[in-house]
Amino acid sequence: MAKKTTIVLVDDHAVVRAGVRRLLEQEPLFEVIGEAESGEKAYQILAELKPDVMVMDLSMPGMGGLESIRRILMRYEKAKILVLSMHEDLSFANQALKVGAKGYLTKNTLADDLVKSIETVTQGDVFLSDEIAKKMAMQSISGNLDPVHELSAREFEIFRLLAEGLDIEAIASTLNISSKTVSNYQTMIKQKLDINTPIELIRYAIKVGVIKN
Incomplete structure (x- = not known):
């Protein structure tokens, strides 16, 4: 008998996890062995459950999917993470692949x-x-790479959190880094994107699909 592929689902919405689980349970060679509602919990249970694949959302409270993927792969470099996201914008897909997601x-x-x-x-x-x-193919052909794609994964995550209205202290707490570090990243983000004010940052985030209008 063929070995089953073991899967852990990571999404902050229980109804989404339930829907994905139902689809997967129709496949005899797939087995959902765990669920997590946050990146922090996913990081914890990966060591315990050792799934073949982790299916993870990007937009979650706390440190979010990108930061979670980055931290997981720093510790478990062979982990296979498939991002399942509502975002159809290239900025999220590029960043997910940049931090090491496999899909x-x-x-x-x-x-x-x-x-x-x-x-x-x-x-x-x-x-x-x-x-x-x-x-991605069209972007490659046109050569028009938006500056947001040049942000590192950490810069992109801080950019997203700033656009969502979090202040420096809240971001520092969320990502477990110092306020000074967040402030330094904020300066670099503004320079890379050529923006100066919080309003410009929000408009830019809406334009590239990082947040919805």
Whole structure:
């Protein structure tokens, strides 16, 4: 009998986890062995459960998906993480791959691509939803790389949190780093994106799809 692929689901919405679990349980060779509602919890249970694949959302309270992936892979470099996100914007997909995610699946293609994406990632290959793959190809052809793609994963996460209205102290607490470090990152982000005020930062974040209007 073939070995089952073990999976842990990470999403702050229980209804999303339940829906994904239902889809996966229709596949005899998939087994969901755990769930987590935050990146912090995912980091904890990965060591205990050692799943073949971790399916993770990016937009979660706390340190968020990107930072969670970065920390997990720093400690468990062979972990296979598939991002399942509502974001169809290249900025999120690029950042997820930059920190080491093995795939990027959008929630609107979940039913069609979930099985294929997990099989692809399990085999060690990279999976991208068709729409994301097309956008990446178009960007590569046009050569028009938005400055937001030049941000490091840590800079991007702080950019996202600033755009969502968190102050420096709250971001420092969320990411478990000092306020001075956050302030330094904020300065670098503004320089890289050529923005000066909080309003400009929010407008830019809306333009590139990091937050919704």
